[in-house]
Each structure stands twice: as C-alpha cells, then as structure tokens.
Amino acid sequence: MARERPIVDECLARLKAVETVRAVDLRPGPADGLLVLTTHSGRFQYLCEVKRALSRPRLEHALVSAAHPPRAGTRRLLLTDFVPDSLIDLFQQAQVDFVDAAGNMLLRWPGKLHVHVKGMKPTRIAEATASFLTTPNGLRVLFALLAEPGADVPAYRELAEQAAVSLGTVGRVALELKRRGFLEMQRRRKRRILRRKRELLELWVGGYAERLRPQLVIGRFRSPDRDPADALKRLTADGDGSLRWALTGGFAADALTGHYRGDQLILFVDPWSSSRAAGLRWLPSVDGPITLLRMFWPRSVERTLEKGEARVAHPLLVYAELLFQGREREVETAKLVYDQYLQPNISGA
Structure with missing residues (x-):
C-alpha cells in the first residue's frame, strides 16, 4: 500500500x-x-x-x-x-x-x-484518470491480459496481435504496469507475471465506461418487434452468415446466470451497415432498446461462450456493461457474473 x-x-x-x-x-x-x-x-x-x-x-x-x-x-x-x-x-x-x-x-x-x-473540491488530478493504461488502446491491452486465466503474460508481439494494437503500445503499457507494480519480471525463468489483477480489473471497468465504450457505439435502434428477444431472433435469422455477433449486458447475463434479462438488447457486431439495419427494419433511435457495439477484440468470436442458442461475449465485457448500465438489477446481476466467472481468475494473482 x-x-x-x-x-x-x-x-x-x-x-x-x-x-x-x-x-x-x-x-x-x-x-x-x-x-x-x-x-x-x-x-x-x-x-x-x-x-x-x-x-x-x-x-x-x-x-x-x-x-x-x-x-x-x-x-x-x-x-x-x-x-x-x-x-x-x-x-x-x-x-x-x-x-x-x-x-x-x-x-x-x-x-x-x-x-x-460534502462540497469540498479535489486538489489534484487523480493518477488513475491520467494514466496511459486508461486510454482506449491501453484498455485493449489490459482486456487481453485480464481475459486470460492465470498470471503469465505472453510475448509482447503475441499480446499486440491479441489486442489489435501496435507493438509500441504494448511496450508502453508494459512499462507503466511495471512502474506501478502490476508486472513482475522473472528473468531467471524468463517469465512475465501479472500481479494485483483485482486492482487492474477495477481500473479496466472504469476505463471501459469512460474511455473505451464511447468509441465502440455504433448506435441505438428500435425494432418493429415489441420484445427485444424477437428482435434478436430477427437478427440471427437474417443474412448470409457473415455477421459476427455476441450478446453483452442483461441478455448475456441471463444466459450466464439465469437471474435477470432486462429490457435492453446490447450486442457486439461485426460488420455492420445501414443496409443491414434497413433489411431488419431497425430504425435509429436515441432511446431505442437495441444498442450495437463494435467488436474491438480480434478473438471475440473465438472466445464467445455458447449458452444454449445464445452467443455470449467474454464475461468481463458482460460484467463491465452491467455496471455501465448501473440500475439496481443490473448491478445485482453483475455481482453474480463476478462471483461465478471472474473471481476465480482474478483472485489467483
């Protein structure tokens, strides 16, 4: 400390x-x-x-x-x-x-x-908000590290490929992780070990909401289907199989825990076009119940969980999205996702 x-x-x-x-x-x-x-x-x-x-x-x-x-x-x-x-x-x-x-x-x-x-003002900028780790590219690297079980850090070139960032970005993130005590170099064993993953998760969750997610938003939409579940069926039944998609937020949490679904359909998709939206009869809407986000991790599809008929994004993304939504039931469900899917990995380092 x-x-x-x-x-x-x-x-x-x-x-x-x-x-x-x-x-x-x-x-x-x-x-x-x-x-x-x-x-x-x-x-x-x-x-x-x-x-x-x-x-x-x-x-x-x-x-x-x-x-x-x-x-x-x-x-x-x-x-x-x-x-x-x-x-x-x-x-x-x-x-x-x-x-x-x-x-x-x-x-x-x-x-x-x-x-x-209350009402007292801060005297300095907090380090966590000024850190390169919480830039969008830094957060991509953190996600690639946190998404993997265990504490071993892969070779930097492999990590750059996993996170879809430059090798220089990985090097800069690694330097800051080392400076702040999150990265341990074991030279005799030629290993890099990630430490204090619980603190890094806290940093990542905040950064996802504040810095990364705004860059991922494609838009919000409204479907002719009243139930978002029917809108999802419309999406999955349409097209030629070229669309990659994965659920996040409440629908994903329901597939993972069976606890709560909510009324918002949130998906990572790639690729997306206005013609596909028109084909689905999904209209842009600032408060629509459907939110589409760009897939930012190259391995998203490979790591998608198959839960019944649902394709679910990595539990870390589901957890961060639930906290971003922030309503009482979402936060309650986020705790279940954390306890069942994240804590075993996070507590090990």
Missing part, C-alpha cells in the same frame, strides 16, 4: 480534524487495514479499502467485488482521493462510509455518530 500512502495520510488527517474525533488508529488487517475511530460518542471500527479516481462504474465494481466483508460490529470505509456528490447515493444505498483527501466524508453509526461533509 506504499504508493497509496499519500491518500491514506490525507484522509486520516481529515478525520483527525473532525471536532468529535479524539483519536484515529490505522492498524494492519484484512483489505487495507483496520481503522479504530475514537470519538466523544465511543469507539468505532472500520475495515478500510483505498481506491483512486472513483467513477460510478468503478465504485459499483468496488462495492460488488469486496474480497473481505466486514465482521459484525465493523463497517466498510473507503479512503480515496475524491468523491463527487453524484456518487454519495451509492454509498448511502450500500451502507458503506467514506473519507476523501479533499475533506468530504460520510460516517454513519445509527444513534451514535453521524458525520456528513
């Missing part, structure tokens, strides 16, 4: 400045430590996690994927660089408290302690 120390120190200083607080003690423990807060109202214990550059999808991911649930009598506390007012509702719904380096905080122990400070 050394690289996060400046954030931790600033957050602890903000806590100590609260009038009711008498002492703040951060001790070693699960996650990023146990914090004991001594106040005029008593002592309170938190399980701490340090996060950078929170966006809505990144926070949703942090709330869904907690590796260390708090024990009875302990609450979760996120220490971060900045929490915009637009995210406070997520903390309130999840019963998770926070302190940021700007001085915003939410501390809730019903009947004993309630501290809520």
